């Protein structure tokens with residue numbers, strides 16, 4: 001089996017790891033979860049991080065043919081449209097993104113948002129297979145963090161999005177609308193049923209107590225032996241109790257509101273107003289007196 005060439009790009013402001021995955025035979029490549037640089041306070045967006053990925057691909061003579069999102073992220077804006085514009089790549093995500101669009105359309109009163117997933121170029125069903133050049137990709141629907149999460153299994157590697165984090169940190173939160181801790185546990189067990197040596201590439205790292213460097217690669221075996229949340233022997237009920245208690249104490253991600261409204265539209269902002277400026281929507285809720 002041909003193994004993919006993998007290059008990670010870690011974005012410290014959002015703790016996100018994006019990946020460039022290449023097929024050595026055809027030099028075709030996919031970008032997974034690219035980050036748009038966005039400063040919420042000033043409203044300034046730029047594409048430095050995505051440019052770094054595109055430049056790396058060009059230097060290696062890899063042709064980026066697709067952008068794969070693991071889910072609609074709540075902590076960073078996607079740079080998928082920039083990569084598409086630069087390279088002609090198509091953009092794919094799990095088919096359950098439609099459910100996420102239906103959940104958030106009324107939250108943001110985005111009356112012009114299509115909820116059929118058609119802002120994306122491809123929607124993946126569970127078990128679907130496609131190719132990056134001569135590499136086969138298998139899509140695994142792994143809901144729980146959101147209803148639409150997918151993992152991409154390519155050779156001996158799996159890109160697991162927000163399901164598992166490093167073994168010393170644990171797992172993703174499951175308290176966003178449509179999220180569910182019990183569902184997340186079942187998705188994680190499905191990932192941990194892959195062969196022990198399967199390399200798992202994560203979407204985020206936040207370091208962990210006692211660790212001062214960022215890491216984004218682990219294995220199924222490592223997780224089963226030493227994940228603080230889901231090592232072998234942790235039951236579904238134990239996990240759910242732990243996850244729900246932990247989620248109750250977590251704060252709202254800094255970029256949640258801009259990220260969701262942009263990412264459910266495949267990374268596109270709303271169209272510009274008559275003055276040529278694009279705006280984001282912030283629903284205002286008054287705290288009960």
Ligand SMILES: [Fe+2]
Nearest residue numbers: 072073074162
């Ligand atoms: Fe996420």
